[in-house]
Amino acid sequence: MNYLSVENISKSYGERVLFQNISFGINKDQKIAFIAKNGTGKTSILNILSGDDEPDTGQIITRKGIRISFLSQDPKLDGSLTVEQTIFASDSEVLKIIEQYEKVLKDPDDTAAYQRAFEAMDANNAWDFETLYKQILYKLKLDNLDQKVSNLSGGQKKRLALAHALINKPDLLILDEPTNHLDLEMIEWLEHYFAKENITLFMVTHDRFFLERVCNEIVELENGQLYSYKGNYSYYLEKKEARIASEQASVDKAQNLFKKELDWMRRQPKARTTKSKSRIDDFYMIKEKAHQRRKDHQVQLEINMERLGSKIVELHNVSKRFGERVLLNKFDYTFKKGERIGIIGKNGTGKTTFLNMLTGALSPDGGKIVVGDTVKFGYYTQKGIKIKPEQKVIDVIREFGDHIPLKKGRTISAAQLLERFLFDRKKQYDFVEKLSGGERKRLYLCTVLIQNPNFLILDEPTNDLDIITLNVLESFLLDYPGCLLVVSHDRYFMDKIVDHLFVFRGEGVVEDFPGNYSDFRIYEDSAAPKEKVVEKKEKQSWRQDESPKLSYNEQKEFKRLEKDIAKLGEEKVQIELRFAEGAVEDVDEESRKLQEVLSQIEEKEERWLELSMKMEG
Template structure:
């Protein structure tokens, strides 16, 4: 709570003092000093009209699943710290709100609330995000930084995709015309053009200018990474009667599931409910309390974890991958060199010799993912892959999964990504309960929203039915 109310505005100090006074009074209700402090804090809340602000703050904290106000920040997980930081900036209601990947480490309920909150926000918002559905709901203008240039688009993500396609096509048409003109002018120059007149010299100057600019167009290419993998049997993972408790918190209760070849399973649900723990159990990192996890004999597993494995920062990009091999085989049996694979995974040639310590965090995560894929697994575990990958890389990964001949299990809250890579869902509801659903994640969320609306109507109707009815007034006698 101290961290959330660390802003400089006077009203936050008023609320903070009131919260402390309430806690002290609750602990020592007969202490005169505690009573006096509480009364003064309550009077100041009235004086500063801070009750609505306090209510708004509690709403923000509740929606971001921050419930233990007395817990120290140092005792929180990385995801919890990010949510406290998000709450800290939201409660201040600034004129300009800068958000860097705000949906990371939020579950789908919190993301849904944040979308609605920001859609009605009175100030200006500038955010960096990979969450494409989030952009659709919140953004009214998009800036794209591409190949050293900044492009501006009006509208949300869908509008951006359409407008970008039009821009790229226009630029490619112009580039084609410029190349045709260049060929024509080159033929004229080779014919022995001489600057005998001002007109000819101007044409030569235009040719030299054209020569410098033609062929420099850079556009994002459609990339498909299709790597071969070993044969996968029908039974991939069989979990029977699994029970798991971590730190006295139930993760799995008598959980059973049969996962077969070429399945696409998405895992989502509440934060801290045990989604990553299930992947860790499948990978053999943690044992079950009871039950069985049987891994098929033909399974070759790769696990993309939330925390990247230790990487030698002084290695060069291409050397890091060369430890796996100099080349790999694609689905067609063709050999692909490490250099070619790097380019397919959005590492242009000039970056191949770059030291890893010079890469951004996202580029390191992309390199780590590529190393795992080079091992050519037939079962892929992905833990929150969209948290640190840009949209271009996510698109490459989505295409890879679509062409992948093995089984993919993905933990994610990214609705767009899950819609692309999963059609069988495991929803962690907390306290060891896991429900299964078929279809896309967005369909599940829509169904969940309808169920909640129906439940609210049913509860309201029940309350009205149980409310005491006013007795009929007796008729007045003549």
């Protein structure tokens, strides 16, 4: 069943043509990843699909009655609403029923309204949906439902927009970099969610593990032409390599034929016959084919770093806290030459704070950090490049000099250096504020590397970079001779370039793990205690080819749990109503009963979720 058709759309900004005459379709149950270089119009296409923008030519045809949700990189949320109000700001009928139920709980005197709301919850299976949406909010760390949107951080707003899109249960979900601002635990949960939910997806993402495990089709826009691959990321890499080899063979053949035809053209007399006119026309077609060039110049990174001395960086009993939150507690480490360390951990555990202390931007509360005399840090931060009004791309590089030193005494001009970072001469004179998010990140990376650091620190370097640039950056980092410290939620990137990990557990605990991210996940899963079996199964579910189904006794238990949870929910409401009406004789006893009911609900919901995952897997 076709959900959406794109017919011959084009988009330009002034003289800059992003794409022309693009056509493709999105069908039910497809999970499509859209791949293209930064600056070629990925986000523009998503905005056009979602209706936030219009093409210059062509049209978008959407199937009547389907629900579409769009997660943009910069979601537009109403700052005056709370988290809960934002979730309920939807045209979903089930959400409206849940919202009404939540409202009547606050008005205990209207028992008739409560009864109607309760029956509506029953009739529409809204209890299950309520459990699901609360699980989504919990997994995305949106615990404070009364918090105003205006007080949320950028990352929290992105997670709230994602939660709203998921809870809305759309037929088609359009996503622009959904894993940005999620920690690794959240990303793995989202992978599992998409794998088991019947949602049709069209997304832009640079997360190659996510591509591998979620997507069943990849569409690539390259040199103005669309290529479709009916498989995941591994399949795409294999088939793209074969396509490029085939295209190159075709060009080579055309070049050989062109040489022969060129010789014939040079020998032709001025008076031409009709027969030779036809051959001349063919010649120009052959010439066009023979002169085709792939525009896939790679970023060429070359630095002239100073050699590191014997002393690099030493941390002795380093401690740091903000208020009651302990980030580091007497941390010791001595960096060695050529170390390649990845840093992982949940949001808020102190990863970026650690980097800022290392580079001197923050001071530790206790202990000391000793930096060797030969160390030159290169620090790529999440803040990115500082944009100055009407500053052009080339002016950013010229701030470091018109000529940049390379290895062996050689130099390179600012313009030549930018060409190596995929900014052609025309693009170099664009204003920085007009660059795409990924192009700005590439320019920022250039400014960090041309300072020739021998200790490179990268804080989420993969956000907004296209897959082509990521592959080249990885190749450069594999050959980088200095020390490397990386914070990233990109598991593919981490697996490729780091040797061991600093695992920030929270509460000041940092573990040194000898291996890459995949090694760490295997270790964590094998070491998980039995009482965390639900969480473990959720994280491992993508690895299982076939999840076990429920036994007969488990099916009975599952049905019984549904009834028990509904009954306990009603009991909870009755106790809360008695408190609200002031009809409680023994407050301590009633409080104890309420706490017992809440504990039972939590216990039974956890078991219900475990069985439902097993059943749906």
